[in-house]
Amino acid sequence: MSASPSQPDSGAKAVPTCFRHPDRETYVRCNRCERPICPDCMRDAPVGHQCVQCVAEGQKSVRRPRTVFGGRVADRPYVTWVLLGLIGLGFLAQQAVPDVTLQFQMWGVGVINGQWYRLLTAAFLHGGIVHLAFNGFALWVVGRQLEEWLGHGRYLALWVLGALGGSVLTLLVTPMQPSVGASGAIFGLFAAVFVVGRRLRTDTRYILGLLVVNLLITFVVPQISWTAHVGGLLTGFALTAAYAYLPRGGNGADRPDLRTRTLVHAAATVGCAVLLVALAVGATVYWTGG
Incomplete structure:
Protein backbone atom coordinates (compact mmCIF):
# COMPACT_ATOMS: atom_id res chain seq x y z
CA MET A 1 0.00 0.00 0.00
CA SER A 2 1.63 3.18 -1.12
CA ALA A 3 1.24 6.54 0.58
CA SER A 4 0.73 9.69 -1.43
CA PRO A 5 3.27 12.47 -0.85
CA SER A 6 2.20 15.18 1.55
CA GLN A 7 1.10 18.47 0.00
CA PRO A 8 2.28 21.83 1.36
CA ASP A 9 -0.21 23.81 3.31
CA SER A 10 -1.39 26.48 0.89
CA GLY A 11 -2.51 28.63 3.78
CA ALA A 12 0.98 28.88 5.35
CA LYS A 13 2.77 32.13 4.81
CA ALA A 14 6.28 32.17 3.29
CA VAL A 15 9.02 33.39 5.63
CA PRO A 16 10.38 36.74 4.31
CA THR A 17 14.05 36.86 3.35
CA CYS A 18 16.45 39.73 2.75
CA PHE A 19 16.17 41.10 -0.79
CA ARG A 20 19.97 41.14 -1.08
CA HIS A 21 20.61 37.87 0.80
CA PRO A 22 17.81 35.40 -0.03
CA ASP A 23 19.20 32.80 2.39
CA ARG A 24 18.64 35.05 5.43
CA GLU A 25 15.27 35.24 7.14
CA THR A 26 14.20 38.65 8.40
CA TYR A 27 11.10 40.46 9.58
CA VAL A 28 12.58 43.99 9.32
CA ARG A 29 11.69 46.15 6.36
CA CYS A 30 13.25 49.29 4.93
CA ASN A 31 11.24 52.35 5.94
CA ARG A 32 11.69 53.81 2.47
CA CYS A 33 11.22 50.99 -0.05
CA GLU A 34 9.60 48.48 2.36
CA ARG A 35 11.79 45.60 1.18
CA PRO A 36 12.92 43.07 3.81
CA ILE A 37 16.50 43.64 5.01
CA CYS A 38 18.90 41.63 7.14
CA PRO A 39 21.21 43.17 9.80
CA ASP A 40 24.07 43.52 7.27
CA CYS A 41 21.87 45.54 4.91
CA MET A 42 20.14 47.85 7.39
CA ARG A 43 21.28 51.33 8.27
CA ASP A 44 19.93 53.44 11.12
CA ALA A 45 17.46 56.13 10.06
CA PRO A 46 15.76 58.88 12.09
CA VAL A 47 12.87 56.40 12.48
CA GLY A 48 13.56 52.69 12.02
CA HIS A 49 16.02 51.45 9.39
CA GLN A 50 16.76 51.89 5.69
CA CYS A 51 18.49 49.57 3.24
CA VAL A 52 21.92 50.39 1.83
CA GLN A 53 20.51 51.17 -1.62
CA CYS A 54 18.03 53.72 -0.29
CA VAL A 55 20.75 55.33 1.84
CA ALA A 56 23.00 55.63 -1.24
CA GLU A 57 20.15 57.15 -3.27
CA GLY A 58 19.45 59.63 -0.50
CA GLN A 59 23.06 60.74 -0.29
CA LYS A 60 23.06 61.65 -3.98
CA SER A 61 20.52 64.37 -3.32
CA VAL A 62 22.37 65.81 -0.31
CA ARG A 63 24.55 68.78 -1.17
CA ARG A 64 28.09 68.53 0.16
CA PRO A 65 29.03 71.29 2.60
CA ARG A 66 30.99 74.23 1.22
CA THR A 67 33.59 76.52 2.74
CA VAL A 68 32.86 80.21 3.18
CA PHE A 69 34.74 80.80 -0.11
CA GLY A 70 32.74 78.27 -2.13
CA GLY A 71 35.08 75.27 -2.17
CA ARG A 72 34.02 71.84 -1.02
CA VAL A 73 34.96 71.17 2.58
CA ALA A 74 38.29 69.32 2.70
CA ASP A 75 37.93 66.40 5.11
CA ARG A 76 41.65 65.64 4.81
CA PRO A 77 44.52 67.81 3.49
Whole structure:
Protein backbone atom coordinates (compact mmCIF):
# COMPACT_ATOMS: atom_id res chain seq x y z
CA MET A 1 0.00 0.00 0.00
CA SER A 2 1.63 3.18 -1.12
CA ALA A 3 1.24 6.54 0.58
CA SER A 4 0.73 9.69 -1.43
CA PRO A 5 3.27 12.47 -0.85
CA SER A 6 2.20 15.18 1.55
CA GLN A 7 1.10 18.47 0.00
CA PRO A 8 2.28 21.83 1.36
CA ASP A 9 -0.21 23.81 3.31
CA SER A 10 -1.39 26.48 0.89
CA GLY A 11 -2.51 28.63 3.78
CA ALA A 12 0.98 28.88 5.35
CA LYS A 13 2.77 32.13 4.81
CA ALA A 14 6.28 32.17 3.29
CA VAL A 15 9.02 33.39 5.63
CA PRO A 16 10.38 36.74 4.31
CA THR A 17 14.05 36.86 3.35
CA CYS A 18 16.45 39.73 2.75
CA PHE A 19 16.17 41.10 -0.79
CA ARG A 20 19.97 41.14 -1.08
CA HIS A 21 20.61 37.87 0.80
CA PRO A 22 17.81 35.40 -0.03
CA ASP A 23 19.20 32.80 2.39
CA ARG A 24 18.64 35.05 5.43
CA GLU A 25 15.27 35.24 7.14
CA THR A 26 14.20 38.65 8.40
CA TYR A 27 11.10 40.46 9.58
CA VAL A 28 12.58 43.99 9.32
CA ARG A 29 11.69 46.15 6.36
CA CYS A 30 13.25 49.29 4.93
CA ASN A 31 11.24 52.35 5.94
CA ARG A 32 11.69 53.81 2.47
CA CYS A 33 11.22 50.99 -0.05
CA GLU A 34 9.60 48.48 2.36
CA ARG A 35 11.79 45.60 1.18
CA PRO A 36 12.92 43.07 3.81
CA ILE A 37 16.50 43.64 5.01
CA CYS A 38 18.90 41.63 7.14
CA PRO A 39 21.21 43.17 9.80
CA ASP A 40 24.07 43.52 7.27
CA CYS A 41 21.87 45.54 4.91
CA MET A 42 20.14 47.85 7.39
CA ARG A 43 21.28 51.33 8.27
CA ASP A 44 19.93 53.44 11.12
CA ALA A 45 17.46 56.13 10.06
CA PRO A 46 15.76 58.88 12.09
CA VAL A 47 12.87 56.40 12.48
CA GLY A 48 13.56 52.69 12.02
CA HIS A 49 16.02 51.45 9.39
CA GLN A 50 16.76 51.89 5.69
CA CYS A 51 18.49 49.57 3.24
CA VAL A 52 21.92 50.39 1.83
CA GLN A 53 20.51 51.17 -1.62
CA CYS A 54 18.03 53.72 -0.29
CA VAL A 55 20.75 55.33 1.84
CA ALA A 56 23.00 55.63 -1.24
CA GLU A 57 20.15 57.15 -3.27
CA GLY A 58 19.45 59.63 -0.50
CA GLN A 59 23.06 60.74 -0.29
CA LYS A 60 23.06 61.65 -3.98
CA SER A 61 20.52 64.37 -3.32
CA VAL A 62 22.37 65.81 -0.31
CA ARG A 63 24.55 68.78 -1.17
CA ARG A 64 28.09 68.53 0.16
CA PRO A 65 29.03 71.29 2.60
CA ARG A 66 30.99 74.23 1.22
CA THR A 67 33.59 76.52 2.74
CA VAL A 68 32.86 80.21 3.18
CA PHE A 69 34.74 80.80 -0.11
CA GLY A 70 32.74 78.27 -2.13
CA GLY A 71 35.08 75.27 -2.17
CA ARG A 72 34.02 71.84 -1.02
CA VAL A 73 34.96 71.17 2.58
CA ALA A 74 38.29 69.32 2.70
CA ASP A 75 37.93 66.40 5.11
CA ARG A 76 41.65 65.64 4.81
CA PRO A 77 44.52 67.81 3.49
CA TYR A 78 45.12 65.49 0.54
CA VAL A 79 46.66 68.17 -1.68
CA THR A 80 49.14 69.19 1.02
CA TRP A 81 50.16 65.55 1.51
CA VAL A 82 50.68 65.06 -2.21
CA LEU A 83 52.73 68.25 -2.54
CA LEU A 84 54.90 67.26 0.40
CA GLY A 85 55.42 63.86 -1.17
CA LEU A 86 56.38 65.38 -4.52
CA ILE A 87 58.96 67.79 -3.10
CA GLY A 88 60.34 64.91 -1.04
CA LEU A 89 60.65 62.74 -4.15
CA GLY A 90 62.22 65.63 -6.02
CA PHE A 91 64.90 65.97 -3.35
CA LEU A 92 65.61 62.23 -3.40
CA ALA A 93 65.95 62.40 -7.19
CA GLN A 94 68.49 65.21 -6.78
CA GLN A 95 70.57 63.07 -4.44
CA ALA A 96 70.41 60.03 -6.69
CA VAL A 97 71.01 61.84 -10.00
CA PRO A 98 72.86 65.16 -9.59
CA ASP A 99 72.02 66.22 -13.16
CA VAL A 100 68.36 66.50 -12.13
CA THR A 101 69.08 69.89 -10.57
CA LEU A 102 70.80 71.22 -13.68
CA GLN A 103 68.10 69.93 -15.99
CA PHE A 104 65.03 71.05 -14.03
CA GLN A 105 66.01 74.08 -11.94
CA MET A 106 64.63 77.51 -12.75
CA TRP A 107 67.06 79.09 -15.20
CA GLY A 108 65.85 81.91 -17.40
CA VAL A 109 68.26 81.13 -20.21
CA GLY A 110 66.87 77.61 -20.43
CA VAL A 111 63.28 78.92 -20.52
CA ILE A 112 64.20 81.38 -23.26
CA ASN A 113 65.60 78.45 -25.25
CA GLY A 114 62.29 76.60 -25.01
CA GLN A 115 62.58 74.69 -21.72
CA TRP A 116 59.29 76.01 -20.34
CA TYR A 117 58.92 73.18 -17.85
CA ARG A 118 61.58 74.84 -15.68
CA LEU A 119 59.00 77.43 -14.60
CA LEU A 120 57.29 74.75 -12.48
CA THR A 121 59.71 71.87 -12.00
CA ALA A 122 62.06 74.07 -9.97
CA ALA A 123 59.42 74.22 -7.21
CA PHE A 124 59.94 70.51 -6.49
CA LEU A 125 63.73 70.78 -6.09
CA HIS A 126 65.73 72.20 -3.17
CA GLY A 127 69.22 73.38 -2.39
CA GLY A 128 69.79 71.19 0.65
CA ILE A 129 68.13 69.45 3.57
CA VAL A 130 67.67 72.70 5.53
CA HIS A 131 66.04 74.38 2.54
CA LEU A 132 63.75 71.38 2.11
CA ALA A 133 62.91 71.21 5.82
CA PHE A 134 62.00 74.89 6.02
CA ASN A 135 59.70 74.82 2.99
CA GLY A 136 58.22 71.47 3.96
CA PHE A 137 57.45 72.65 7.48
CA ALA A 138 55.89 75.88 6.22
CA LEU A 139 53.77 73.94 3.72
CA TRP A 140 52.62 71.54 6.44
CA VAL A 141 51.67 74.29 8.90
CA VAL A 142 50.16 76.87 6.55
CA GLY A 143 48.95 74.60 3.76
CA ARG A 144 46.60 72.48 5.85
CA GLN A 145 44.79 75.55 7.16
CA LEU A 146 44.45 77.06 3.70
CA GLU A 147 43.22 73.80 2.20
CA GLU A 148 40.51 73.72 4.86
CA TRP A 149 39.54 77.34 4.13
CA LEU A 150 39.65 77.25 0.32
CA GLY A 151 38.98 73.62 -0.58
CA HIS A 152 41.21 71.34 -2.64
CA GLY A 153 40.83 72.99 -6.06
CA ARG A 154 41.40 76.63 -5.13
CA TYR A 155 44.25 75.70 -2.82
CA LEU A 156 46.04 73.69 -5.51
CA ALA A 157 45.59 76.51 -8.03
CA LEU A 158 47.03 78.97 -5.51
CA TRP A 159 50.10 76.80 -4.89
CA VAL A 160 50.83 76.16 -8.58
CA LEU A 161 50.31 79.77 -9.65
CA GLY A 162 52.35 81.04 -6.70
CA ALA A 163 55.25 78.87 -7.85
CA LEU A 164 54.74 80.01 -11.44
CA GLY A 165 54.57 83.66 -10.39
CA GLY A 166 57.92 83.41 -8.64
CA SER A 167 59.55 81.83 -11.69
CA VAL A 168 58.05 84.39 -14.07
CA LEU A 169 59.39 87.35 -12.06
CA THR A 170 62.80 85.64 -12.02
CA LEU A 171 62.63 85.28 -15.79
CA LEU A 172 61.68 88.95 -16.16
CA VAL A 173 64.34 90.41 -13.84
CA THR A 174 67.23 87.97 -13.39
CA PRO A 175 67.16 85.41 -16.21
CA MET A 176 70.80 84.44 -15.66
CA GLN A 177 70.26 83.44 -12.03
CA PRO A 178 69.47 79.72 -11.45
CA SER A 179 67.25 78.86 -8.51
CA VAL A 180 65.37 75.95 -6.94
CA GLY A 181 62.75 75.61 -4.23
CA ALA A 182 59.07 75.88 -3.43
CA SER A 183 59.60 79.27 -1.80
CA GLY A 184 57.56 81.13 -4.43
CA ALA A 185 54.57 78.89 -3.72
CA ILE A 186 55.15 79.15 0.05
CA PHE A 187 55.21 82.96 -0.08
CA GLY A 188 51.98 82.78 -2.08
CA LEU A 189 50.48 80.75 0.78
CA PHE A 190 51.73 83.28 3.33
CA ALA A 191 49.97 86.04 1.38
CA ALA A 192 46.83 83.92 1.15
CA VAL A 193 46.69 83.36 4.92
CA PHE A 194 46.93 87.11 5.46
CA VAL A 195 44.17 87.92 2.94
CA VAL A 196 41.84 85.18 4.20
CA GLY A 197 42.51 86.18 7.79
CA ARG A 198 41.53 89.77 7.01
CA ARG A 199 38.41 88.55 5.22
CA LEU A 200 37.40 86.39 8.19
CA ARG A 201 38.41 89.14 10.64
CA THR A 202 40.85 86.97 12.55
CA ASP A 203 44.12 88.07 14.13
CA THR A 204 46.65 88.37 11.30
CA ARG A 205 49.54 89.83 13.28
CA TYR A 206 51.39 86.53 13.44
CA ILE A 207 51.35 85.99 9.67
CA LEU A 208 52.26 89.65 9.07
CA GLY A 209 55.25 89.26 11.37
CA LEU A 210 56.21 86.03 9.60
CA LEU A 211 56.06 87.79 6.25
CA VAL A 212 58.22 90.68 7.45
CA VAL A 213 60.85 88.35 8.91
CA ASN A 214 61.01 86.22 5.78
CA LEU A 215 61.24 89.24 3.50
CA LEU A 216 64.12 90.59 5.60
CA ILE A 217 65.89 87.24 5.29
CA THR A 218 65.20 87.30 1.55
CA PHE A 219 67.03 90.59 1.02
CA VAL A 220 69.72 90.23 3.71
CA VAL A 221 70.93 86.65 3.25
CA PRO A 222 72.96 86.16 0.04
CA GLN A 223 72.15 83.57 -2.64
CA ILE A 224 68.40 83.78 -2.06
CA SER A 225 66.21 84.41 -5.09
CA TRP A 226 64.23 87.46 -3.99
CA THR A 227 62.38 87.45 -7.30
CA ALA A 228 60.91 83.99 -6.60
CA HIS A 229 59.74 85.10 -3.16
CA VAL A 230 58.26 88.42 -4.27
CA GLY A 231 56.70 86.95 -7.40
CA GLY A 232 54.95 84.23 -5.38
CA LEU A 233 53.88 86.76 -2.78
CA LEU A 234 52.27 89.12 -5.31
CA THR A 235 50.53 86.25 -7.09
CA GLY A 236 49.19 84.91 -3.81
CA PHE A 237 47.84 88.32 -2.81
CA ALA A 238 46.09 88.88 -6.14
CA LEU A 239 44.55 85.44 -6.56
CA THR A 240 43.42 85.06 -2.95
CA ALA A 241 41.86 88.52 -3.01
CA ALA A 242 39.69 87.30 -5.89
CA TYR A 243 38.75 84.16 -3.96
CA ALA A 244 38.00 86.06 -0.75
CA TYR A 245 36.19 89.15 -2.02
CA LEU A 246 34.64 88.25 -5.39
CA PRO A 247 31.95 88.30 -6.44
CA ARG A 248 30.02 90.88 -4.48
CA GLY A 249 26.25 90.63 -4.55
CA GLY A 250 24.16 87.64 -5.48
CA ASN A 251 22.10 86.48 -2.49
CA GLY A 252 23.59 89.17 -0.31
CA ALA A 253 27.06 90.72 -0.20
CA ASP A 254 28.47 87.96 2.01
CA ARG A 255 26.65 85.03 0.38
CA PRO A 256 26.74 85.30 -3.41
CA ASP A 257 25.16 82.65 -5.57
CA LEU A 258 27.32 79.49 -5.52
CA ARG A 259 27.31 79.01 -9.28
CA THR A 260 28.22 82.66 -9.90
CA ARG A 261 30.99 82.53 -7.34
CA THR A 262 32.42 79.34 -8.83
CA LEU A 263 32.45 80.87 -12.32
CA VAL A 264 34.08 84.09 -11.10
CA HIS A 265 36.76 82.21 -9.19
CA ALA A 266 37.44 79.96 -12.18
CA ALA A 267 37.74 83.01 -14.40
CA ALA A 268 40.11 84.66 -11.92
CA THR A 269 42.27 81.53 -11.81
CA VAL A 270 42.43 81.21 -15.59
CA GLY A 271 43.03 84.94 -15.97
CA CYS A 272 45.94 84.83 -13.52
CA ALA A 273 47.47 81.85 -15.34
CA VAL A 274 47.07 83.53 -18.74
CA LEU A 275 48.65 86.74 -17.45
CA LEU A 276 51.67 84.89 -16.05
CA VAL A 277 52.15 82.93 -19.28
CA ALA A 278 51.84 86.16 -21.29
CA LEU A 279 54.49 87.79 -19.11
CA ALA A 280 56.78 84.79 -19.59
CA VAL A 281 56.31 84.93 -23.37
CA GLY A 282 56.94 88.67 -23.35
CA ALA A 283 60.11 88.17 -21.33
CA THR A 284 61.49 85.61 -23.78
CA VAL A 285 60.73 87.95 -26.70
CA TYR A 286 62.42 90.83 -24.89
CA TRP A 287 65.56 88.91 -23.91
CA THR A 288 65.98 87.42 -27.38
CA GLY A 289 65.59 90.85 -28.97
CA GLY A 290 62.57 89.70 -30.95
